[in-house]
Amino acid sequence: MSxxxxxxxxxxxxxxxVVYRGSQPCPGAIEGLTEARQRGIAILYLTNNAGHTAAGIAERLAGMGVPAMEAEVLTSSQVAADEVAEHPERDEARRVLAVGGPGVRRALLDRGVATVTAGELAGGEEPVPWAVVQGYGTDVTVTDLTEAVYAVRAGALWVATNTDATLPTPRGLAPGNGALLASVAHATGQQPGLIAGKPHAPAYRRALQLLGLRAEEVLAVGDRLETDIVGARTAGIPTALVLTGVHGREDVEQASPDHRPDVVVDSLHDLARWWG
Ligand SMILES: [Mg+2]
Incomplete structure (x- = not known):
């Protein structure tokens, strides 16, 4: 690819x-995105963050001075909800167990999928959910995981928003959604039937649909080789690694060919020359 x-x-x-770290915009991000927008480049922010809503993320971006509308944000919860809403086994008579932060439930409801909480199921009188959508949330409890295990064991479709093992925090790496999924996998002996987020195909399929563009007309920008770069490459989308995040030039040199981006730049601002 080139x-x-x-x-x-x-x-x-x-x-x-890529765009921010913590509460601060990354160097060059605001300039790069503003310039892209001025040149008429369509922008879609694709994030494995499942717990927050797209509206909340757009608001956070705007608060940092990064131009963003809600419709320009696609979370792994929204991708999961799209997959569930269109799933051939969808059973409208039963609900979907939403596990995770507010973004998981909101995304399902926005697509007309009725949800049930672990608390409601814990009474034992609700029908078994036909699917479980599991994403990250700071308030996920043992009750949530228990109900997910019961449902998956009873044959529910198990959908993971994303499988990131860890979550970077100022104090170090915290358990990410992958670590919470592992507890359900351990208790059921099963793996999720569908994974929505990067580097998996649904995230890129939905992103291209929303942009209304073909893979070769788009540039995927990320800071992690094993998710942002591998996922986009697999989807046939040209890739750029930005060095404001996790991976550096040495990582690219040591990476296997399928992990290598087409372009490496110091910041989003340095991408401007690709939109001529
Ligand atoms: Mg990143």
Whole structure:
């Protein structure tokens, strides 16, 4: 794959480590995104963050001075909800167990999928959910995991928003959604039947649909080789690694060919020359 100057019509842009770190915008991010927008490049922020809503993320971006509308944010919860809403086994007579932060439930409700909480199921009188959507949330409890295990054991479709093992925090790496999924996997002896987020295919399929562009017209920008770069490459989308996040130039040199981006830049601002 190659990226030709002036060939890019849309961006699939990761957030953490590309646009912001914590509460601060990454160096060059505001300039780069503002310039892309001025040149008429369509922008889609694609994040594995499942616990927050797209509206909340857009608001946070705007608060940092990064131009963003809610419709330009696609979370792994929204991708999971799209997959569930269109699933051939969808059973409208039964509800879907939503596990995770508010973003998981909100995304399902926005797509007309009725949800049930672990608390409601704990009474033992509700029908078994036909699917479980499991994403990260700071308030996920043992009751949530227990109900997920009961449902998966009873044959419910198990959908993971994403499988990230860890979550970077100022104090170090905290358990991410992958670690919470592992407890359900351990107790059921099963693995999720569907994974929505990066580097998996549903995230990129939905992102291209929303942009209304073909893979070769888009540039996927990220800071992690094993998710942002591998996932986009597999989907046939040209890739750029931005060095404001997790991986550096040495990581690229040591990476296997399928993990290597087409372009490496110091910041989002340095991408401007690709939109000619
Ligand atoms: Mg990132």
């Amino acid at each position: 990226v030709e100057h002036g060939s890019v019509r849309g961006l699939i842009c990761d957030l953490d480590g």
